[in-house]
Amino acid sequence: MMSQLPTWLTWSRIVMIPLLVLVFYGLSMPTAGITAAVIFALAGATDWLDGYLARRWEVTSRFGAFLDPVADKLIVAAALVLVVSHNPGVGLALAAIVIIGREIAISALREWMAEIGASAKVAVSWIGKVKTTAQMLAIFLLLWAEPVAGLPTFLIGEWLLYLAAALTLVSMIQYMLAAAREQ
Known part of the structure; x- marks a missing residue:
């Protein structure tokens, strides 16, 4: 199970995308942008952590190597769309x-x-x-x-x-x- 943690962390970045959008648009309070920024930072932390753990535990995989940059690009694109739309x-x-x-x-x-x-x-x-x-x-x-x-x-x-x-x-x-x- 632990050997799958880096891949699950990568998947979590993809799962954070709808959460980021919902928080950014759904919270009608002044802290919506701040909360969205914290979610984005958390996604960035998982990006660092998944790579670190995969190398440290020697559980790198070809699928993980494929999924990691995809997750990165998706959350960056989503965040940029939010910023520009706002x-x-x-x-x-x-x-x-x-x-x-x-x-x-x-x-x-x-x-x-x-x-x-x-x-x-x-x-x-x-x-x-x-x-x-x-x-x-x-x-x-x-x-x-x-x-x-x-x-x-x-x-x-x-x-x-x-x-x-x-x-x-x-x-x-x-x-x-x-x-x-x-x-």
């Missing part, structure tokens, strides 16, 4: 489209690269790690939206999302150039 504007919409579009493109690219036996050419880079960190923090702050100790969390989140979108484009170009060399 704060319509060109900047946030473009950043969200860039991030979601890149995830779709890179997923397809990784599948194609695996098919031709060159999957190592599209391994995660340090820019991808910085992008992911900025993106996750940005989404958390955008969902939270309420100032904390006078800090404009929404504005900070917005700028972090723009940074994440820029890094998203840079990393996508790197991946595409690496893939183009494999043709």
